[in-house]
Amino acid sequence: MSTWLIAHNTFREAMRDRLLVGVIAAGAVLLGVTQLLGPLAMGEGRRLTVDFGLSGISWLGLLVVLLVGTSLVAKELERRTIFNLLSRPISRPSYLVGKWAGLSATLGTVVLSMGVGLCALLVVRGDRVFVPGVLQAMVLAGLELMVMTSLAVMCSALSTPVLSALYTLGFYIVGQWSYDLRLLAAKAPGLLHGLLEIVADLAPNLPLFNARTLAAGGHMTSWEHMGFALAYAVLYSGCVLGLAAAAFESRDFK
Amino acid sequence: MPSTDDRLTGRPAPDHPAPGRPAGDDADECAVRAAGLTKLYRNPWTLKVTRGLEDLDLEVRRGEVMGYLGPNGAGKTTTLKLLTGLHKPTRGGAWIFGESIETTSSRRRIGFLPEQPYFYDYLTGPEYLELAGRLSGLGGREASDRARQWMGRIGLGAAERRRLRKYSKGMLQRLGLAAALIHEPDLLLLDEPMSGLDPLGRRDVRDLLLEQRSRGVTVLFSSHILPDVEMLCDRVAIVLEGRLSRVARVGELVSGGPHRVEIRCDGRPVVAMPAAIAALLTRIERPEETAFVLEQGERLDEVLRWMLQAGVRLRAVTPQRSSLEDLYVAAAQAGVEPSRDRRPA
Numbered sequence: 217m218s219t220w221l222i223a224h225n226t227f228r229e230a231m232r233d234r235l236l237v238g239v240i241a242a243g244a245v246l247l248g249v250t251q252l253l254g255p256l257a258m259g260e261g262r263r264l265t266v267d268f269g270l271s272g273i274s275w276l277g278l279l280v281v282l283l284v285g286t287s288l289v290a291k292e293l294e295r296r297t298i299f300n301l302l303s304r305p306i307s308r309p310s311y312l313v314g315k316w317a318g319l320s321a322t323l324g325t326v327v328l329s330m331g332v333g334l335c336a337l338l339v340v341r342g343d344r345v346f347v348p349g350v351l352q353a354m355v356l357a358g359l360e361l362m363v364m365t366s367l368a369v370m371c372s373a374l375s376t377p378v379l380s381a382l383y384t385l386g387f388y389i390v391g392q393w394s395y396d397l398r399l400l401a402a403k404a405p406g407l408l409h410g411l412l413e414i415v416a417d418l419a420p421n422l423p424l425f426n427a428r429t430l431a432a433g434g435h436m437t438s439w440e441h442m443g444f445a446l447a448y449a450v451l452y453s454g455c456v457l458g459l460a461a462a463a464f465e466s467r468d469f470k
Numbered sequence: 471m472p473s474t475d476d477r478l479t480g481r482p483a484p485d486h487p488a489p490g491r492p493a494g495d496d497a498d499e500c501a502v503r504a505a506g507l508t509k510l511y512r513n514p515w516t517l518k519v520t521r522g523l524e525d526l527d528l529e530v531r532r533g534e535v536m537g538y539l540g541p542n543g544a545g546k547t548t549t550l551k552l553l554t555g556l557h558k559p560t561r562g563g564a565w566i567f568g569e570s571i572e573t574t575s576s577r578r579r580i581g582f583l584p585e586q587p588y589f590y591d592y593l594t595g596p597e598y599l600e601l602a603g604r605l606s607g608l609g610g611r612e613a614s615d616r617a618r619q620w621m622g623r624i625g626l627g628a629a630e631r632r633r634l635r636k637y638s639k640g641m642l643q644r645l646g647l648a649a650a651l652i653h654e655p656d657l658l659l660l661d662e663p664m665s666g667l668d669p670l671g672r673r674d675v676r677d678l679l680l681e682q683r684s685r686g687v688t689v690l691f692s693s694h695i696l697p698d699v700e701m702l703c704d705r706v707a708i709v710l711e712g713r714l715s716r717v718a719r720v721g722e723l724v725s726g727g728p729h730r731v732e733i734r735c736d737g738r739p740v741v742a743m744p745a746a747i748a749a750l751l752t753r754i755e756r757p758e759e760t761a762f763v764l765e766q767g768e769r770l771d772e773v774l775r776w777m778l779q780a781g782v783r784l785r786a787v788t789p790q791r792s793s794l795e796d797l798y799v800a801a802a803q804a805g806v807e808p809s810r811d812r813r814p815a
Contacts, residue, residue, distance in 0.1 A: 217604075218605055221601065221604050221605055225590070225601055228592070228593075229590065229592055232592045233592075295588045296584065296586075296587075296588045297588050297589060297590055299554075299556060299582075299584040299587070299588070300584070300587065300589070300602065300646075300649065301605065302554075302555060303554035303555065303556060303577060303580065303582040303584070304577055304582075304602070304605045305574050305575055305577045305578045305605075305607065306574065306605060307574045466558055468511075468551075468557045468558060469551070469556045469557070
């Protein structure tokens with residue numbers, strides 16, 4: 217129950233933040249720009265709309281994670297609002313999970329509103345065939361942001377907002393390159409090989425959540441892939457939050 | 471295996487009961503019981519250990535109001551943070567109504583007001599109180615109803631729609647107190663509840679605390695405003711340099727000091743005072759009167775007899791009770807000089 221209350225409060229805080237309105241407005245502008253650039257795309261206007269639209273969802277979602285998620289716990293520690301919560305019968309893991317769930321719900325709302333806008337645009341353009349693929353890519357983008365939020369919450373619980381943002385961005389970059397890291401590890405000698413393998417194993421497997429190219433071509437990804445991505449996101453987020461809770465448990469609040 | 475603290479200090483752990491079980495048979499009589507409660511901080515870079523609180527043995531009985539006094543950085547806030555789970559003890563333990571402070575459920579019966587409470591700017595007063603109530607175990611409707619009642623009780627009924635960022639400091643302090651009380655806790659832990667309040671605000675908080683006392687709520691509060699402590703508390707505990715210095719009833723403390731008497735006379739009496747009497751008195755000249763301060767109250771009869779015989783016109787004879795402030799200052803001065811291994815919470 218307390219987890220739900222914390223999640224609800226986090227969602228309410230994020231939704232009342234003007235930043236979110238700005239992000240959704242930026243998404244709408246981005247879709248408008250794709251329509252202006254469409255005639256210059258040599259017949260690839262549909263592809264451009266889908267690709268830009270889905271990329272916009274991912275990038276703007278990441279922006280929310282970096283600006284809001286990385287200060288989610290650190291800000292409460294800095295401003296001491298956490299005293300009012302954790303002096304009540306709430307466990308620290310419940311608090312962290314609540315924070316993560318609240319921001320994930322917020323990101324879900326952002327993804328949904330921008331995704332609905334993109335789908336509506338495609339329907340108006342008469343490109344209904346792209347809609348199922350776009351919906352799948354949208355769900356995967358939401359799962360990717362859920363994973364990134366768990367990392368942001370972990371960093372935020374252990375560090376300052378600025379450092380948390382840097383660490384989270386680092387995780388994102390390494391995560392996007394996790395396939396390339398494996399390729400590099402295969403060619404690397406001895407110790408470096410092992411090191412790169414470990415980094416690739418620990419980094420989030422973010423390419424798993426990228427179905428933009430398929431959606432832009434009007435194709436759908438398999439349901440097996442969707443199920444695997446969902447299971448991976450839940451498991452990875454759970455492990456990260458477990459680590460964060462373990463470290464947070466012994467922390468003294470100044 | 472040595473405890474964390476033993477590793478930090480290298481000293482053997484004292485013989486205190488293990489955390490997780492109440493100490494002694496009278497645990498039920500105590501709202502708060504601390505045994506050897508210690509908090510040490512270690513700088514992760516220099517590994518230097520600093521003391522926040524050391525070997526606190528303290529009992530707060532059910533239904534009593536205890537003042538927790540000490541200079542800045544003495545360990546008052548550290549104690550309250552340990553009791554509310556915001557800090558983890560390094561050694562020793564404490565129990566709230568028999569439940570170890572290391573369990574989440576021990577906080578179910580606590581209402582806590584931190585020093586200079588901070589709030590979520592984006593919430594309104596009733597939203598914040600409702601959240602506080604629900605987090606302390608109230609149902610949705612009950613929390614909502616009580617939030618509105620409390621907004622009225624603390625005089626913020628007209629500010630119900632206003633976001634907290636627009637509240638004044640006094641309004642926030644009152645809201646914090648309402649948040650601590652909304653679930654009708656059995657124990658109130660208040661860190662400087664009157665700091666920053668104007669006289670009217672202080673009076674409101676004092677009245678609220680008196681009301682809680684009459685309801686049988688146990689209160690432990692730290693304060694620097696000694697007249698309030700004197701007025702509200704049954705007992706006071708004085709903490710200095712992270713160690714408990716003294717626990718006593720307020721009455722005992724103020725009546726245990728020296729009995730000084732002030733004798734006020736009309737005008738400026740010119741009398742030849744015998745040396746034995748003169749040695750007892752300190753003369754203070756005032757515009758309309760002269761006051762003699764007698765430090766040894768037990769010799770009042772002798773002094774008054776002589777004054778009446780000498781024709782001195784007496785205006786008033788007033789026993790001067792030692793104030794809590796005098797005793798507090800004396801205790802603080804008797805304490806060790808501030809050491810460098812102290813750290814405020």
